[in-house]
Amino acid sequence: MSVKTMHTQEVKELLEKVAGLNQTGGNERVKTIVHRVMHDVFQIIEDLDITPEEFWNAVYYINDLGKNGEAALLAPGLGMDKYLDIRMDAEDEQAGLAGGTPRTIEGPLYVAGAPVSEGFARMDDGTQDGETMILTGVVTDENGKPLPNTLVEIWHADLKGGYSYFDKSQSEYNLRRSILTDAEGRYTAQSIIPSGYGCPPEGSTQALLNQLGRHGRRPAHIHYFVSQPGYKHLTTQINLAGDEYTYDDFAFATREELVCDAVRIEDAAAAEQYGLNKPFT
Ligand code: MBD
Ligand code: FE
Structure with missing residues (x-):
């Protein structure tokens, strides 16, 4: 069952708060990037119907990647x-x-x-x-x-x-x-x-x-x-x-x-x- 939530007001406001767009401090460039990255992550979850299990697998994968010190090895592998x-x-x-x-x-x-x-x-x-x-x-x-x-x-x-x-x-x-x-x-x-x-x-x-x-x-x-x-x-x-x-x-x-x-x-x-x-x- 696929659901569409991405372009609701609730998600739009969530993304703005996540990226600190309503805060005066911080770094504008970082805000722009994080806003866009999280928007696209949410969009991927919606478009591909990512299950919670798939999502948490990805999170623990990143944990392991860091523990192994392999982030800079995965990067060239992914082009x-x-x-x-x-x-x-x-x-x-x-x-x-x-x-x-x-x-x-x-x-x-x-x-x-x-x-x-x-x-x-x-x-x-x-x-x-x-x-x-x-x-x-x-x-x-x-x-x-x-x-x-x-x-x-x-x-x-x-x-x-x-x-x-x-x-x-x-x-x-x-x-x-x-x-x-x-x-x-x-x-x-x-x-x-x-x-x-x-x-x-x-x-x-x-x-x-x-x-x-x-x-x-x-x-x-x-x-x-x-x-x-x-x-x-x-x-x-x-x-x-x-x-x-x-x-x-x-x-x-x-x-x-x-x-x-x-x-x-x-x-x-x-x-x-x-x-x-x-x-x-
Ligand atoms: C290497 O030795 C290398 O040169 C690159 C690009 C990625 C992994 C190992
Ligand atoms: Fe090399």
């Missing part, structure tokens, strides 16, 4: 981070700021304060014998002019798909480094090829994904922040080609332009060809 990116791309397009390496989502696993070095960093602590990975590139401005002294922050998962800090078994800042580009705008990092990430199988995010018939996996990827005063901050990732999930990412972060083939380097001549003639540790 919210990607949606914000779509909006920022559109904004850049409008402002004539499109072009260059595309952005993609940050994800919930960045940690500030990683060790900073100039030109080169080794990122792994040597405790896992993964395949050595060399990341190198040049940061340029929109005209292709190299930008020295630009901060390139890189972070990625280990062989088990876990990130230091969140995975307490890893050493501090393992697989997290900040590199300032050299005089030619170049950075180089030595690390190990990461594995893909999977949502905690017993967590709240995976529980909802299960209800949607979805997996909670990301392809192997490497996160970047690139920043330089006076320039737009870039948040992006490398998504490794050939991963089962490269084009099936639960967080919708993969973009065609960000999919990279790893090139296997077997000898000194090949290393030279890629400009990797510096001694690595």
